[in-house]
Amino acid sequence: MYCRHCGKELNENADYCTSCGVATTKGNAYCAKCGSEVDKEAEVCPSCGSSLKKGAGAKKSKLVAGLLGIFLGCFGIHRFYLGYTTIGLVQLLVSVVLGIFTCGISTALVSLWGFIEGVLVLCGTVITTDGDGNELE
Ligand SMILES: [Zn+2]
Ligand SMILES: [Zn+2]
Known part of the structure; x- marks a missing residue:
């Protein structure tokens, strides 16, 4: 997983980025899955195709x-x-x-x-x- 705010690679279970301190559910500058830079309005990562919508990761049961x-x-x-x-x-x-x-x-x-x-x-x-x-x- 990558920080969506600064793009730093993080532990899969991290709640906060160890580099910038932003919560892993926040930020919109990078793809959490592949770490590539994305447009802040983008809904899907153009590199890996994963969803960039807010709340992604909060999986439903x-x-x-x-x-x-x-x-x-x-x-x-x-x-x-x-x-x-x-x-x-x-x-x-x-x-x-x-x-x-x-x-x-x-x-x-x-x-x-x-x-x-x-x-x-x-x-x-x-x-x-x-x-x-x-x-x-
Ligand atoms: Zn960060
Ligand atoms: Zn991606």
Whole structure:
């Protein structure tokens, strides 16, 4: 890992740069993965292709997302957790609003949808990244 502020090579588990003292989650001048200089507005490193977005590295839990999908899938909670807010909203609306008009049929369908997604997340297939493209752990 490299300091995103000054580009110095750091220990993988470092919280702060030993050279400039800036937190490893901060800075936007260098790629944390390959250490090459990047534009501060860049979202992806042109050298190695890794995501440069803020919060990259704060990985979301496969287990949490999977369980949320299985138990609260009908509200799209797992989608909100993973940062897929659009799909989460669709699931929530279809489940709650449409559920009122369909006597709960759409709620049941979304529950099944969320349940399957939860299982897929837990298995590490199909859904392997969050809304920002960060791998789940
Ligand atoms: Zn530094
Ligand atoms: Zn890079």
